[in-house]
Amino acid sequence: MSSLDARLGVLRGTTPPIPHNARTLAALTANPSCDRRSLLDAAGIDKDALAAHLDLPRPLRKSQLALDYGLAFERKVAAQGGTPLVPLLRQALGLTLPEVSYEDVNSVGSDDDKSPLKLRRARTRSLILSAAHRRSERPRTLIDHPVLRLTVAGHHAYLEPDVIAFQHDGNFHIVEIKSFPVIHGQADSTKVAAALTQAAAYVLALRELLASDGLPPGHVSDTVILVNPRNFSHQPTATLVNAYQQIKSLSRHLGRLRRLPELLDKVPPETTFDLAPGPDRKSTRPRGELVAALATVRARYTPGCRHHCDLAFHCRNEARNQSRIEALGTAVRDDLAGIDTVATALALTDGHLHPSRDQRDITQALRHAQRIHADLGTSTA
Ligand code: SF4
Incomplete structure (x- = not known):
């Protein structure tokens, strides 16, 4: 350790x-x-x-009801070796393979394993690299319950996307199964944005995996596939959504994260x-x-x-x-950038505190606002 x-x-x-x-x-x-x-x-x-x-x-x-519903929908979509998922992905990604290969990484290891996540991550890595290098006769088209690893502030985080889909032309796609509905082609935009930000973490982790073996990270698509219930039914529908902004934003934030040792020092x-x-x-x-x-x-x-x-x-x-x-x-x-507390802002405004050089502009603005406020109070009195 x-x-x-x-x-x-x-x-x-x-x-x-x-x-x-x-x-x-x-x-x-x-x-x-x-x-x-x-x-x-x-x-x-x-x-x-x-x-x-x-x-x-x-x-x-989340309520237990919402959790159970989400789990039931995910199980339905991934049931029988991903049978309901395959036609959706064939249509969304134009998969032309006559037979889609499916691997459930969840079945790797046993209940007694001390590090099941690490085992599943090792299996995921081997499947992904084998598909990317086209070492296998049957490319792994769908990898269910994969485990990826992302370096966060110098530390490893293990992530579990729902499914990774591999296209025959060499591109990987993250597939996220979400239980919020798409009604007449429209989903709740806040929930879609949250799903894409999560998917962005998976995209970055998958790119890190490819890069660790000298493969171009660009083989992981910015386009994420969201699978949701259609209208008010339990029937799944797949939507391709571009997560470029979310990937860029998460990548920038991860890069800015201060290293853990620095935080711990304090x-x-x-x-x-x-x-x-x-x-x-x-x-x-x-x-x-x-x-x-x-x-x-x-x-x-x-x-x-x-x-x-x-x-x-x-x-x-x-x-x-x-x-x-x-x-x-x-x-x-x-x-009020540069001012930490309300008490400081008030003291600068009423002159009890002398502004530092950085605080001069904001102090002028505060005093101006105070004068306007006082004038308004006088004119309405
Ligand atoms: S300040 Fe930090 S710890 Fe507190 S609620 Fe916000 S994110 Fe969480």
Whole structure:
């Protein structure tokens, strides 16, 4: 075990790690400068369990009904060796193979394996490279439940796309099975964007795999295939969607992520987010200790956190208690760049604080806004 893994293990404590997934990576693009989230995700800490123990509202939690529905749809689409999927992909990608080869990587290994993800990743790698180098008589056209690996902040994250499709002309496509419907050819644009940002993580991981064997990353298409229920039925339909923007954006954010050792250097070595589960698996960790541990890692709350992070309500309270500017939203934060707190903004405005050279322009703007506000108050009095 590397010293980095050991340190992340101390942060996580006694619970097994929750690996990065495409959803957590997509969330990075929403708030890439939050050290707290970066560290919690890198250590594989269960943020939902953390939020539950801190008694926070958990709006991101999906209902069991929605989870069951999504799972049932995915099983239906991938049933019998991908039988329902094959005609959809043949049509979407123009696959001309008379027989489509299918491999389910989920069946690799046994329940006793200590690292099933690593085994499945090794099998995926071998299938992908064999298809890319055309070593096999029967190119693996569909690879179900593959496992890919992506380097995130110098650390490996294992990702599980639904399906990888290989075209005979040498291109790979990510196929994502999603349970939100396409109604009369239209799907919810927010959900499509979220699905494409997740798919972007898979595209980058697949490109990393090809590049590691000297193959051109361009063999992984920017075009992602979304498979959704059609209209109000359970019948699947496939749509080709270009994820170029999402791939570019995620790639840029990953490149900007500060290296983990740098983040860890700023955290006291004894810090841990261990929930210390008791025999009944309930956390025994005093909440105050956990809140103090969270306070050791810098957060960067924005109101958008509520849409992608389990700790949003904790960080919002913290930002408000510290009268942080970002609690007022990204527009205000950007307008008041260089000013950290509401108290500082007010002190600069009423002259109790002398502006630094960087703060002169924004102080003038604040004082101008205050004069307008005062004039309006006088004229309506
Ligand atoms: S909720 Fe907190 S930890 Fe999560 S991204 Fe926002 S600031 Fe970071």
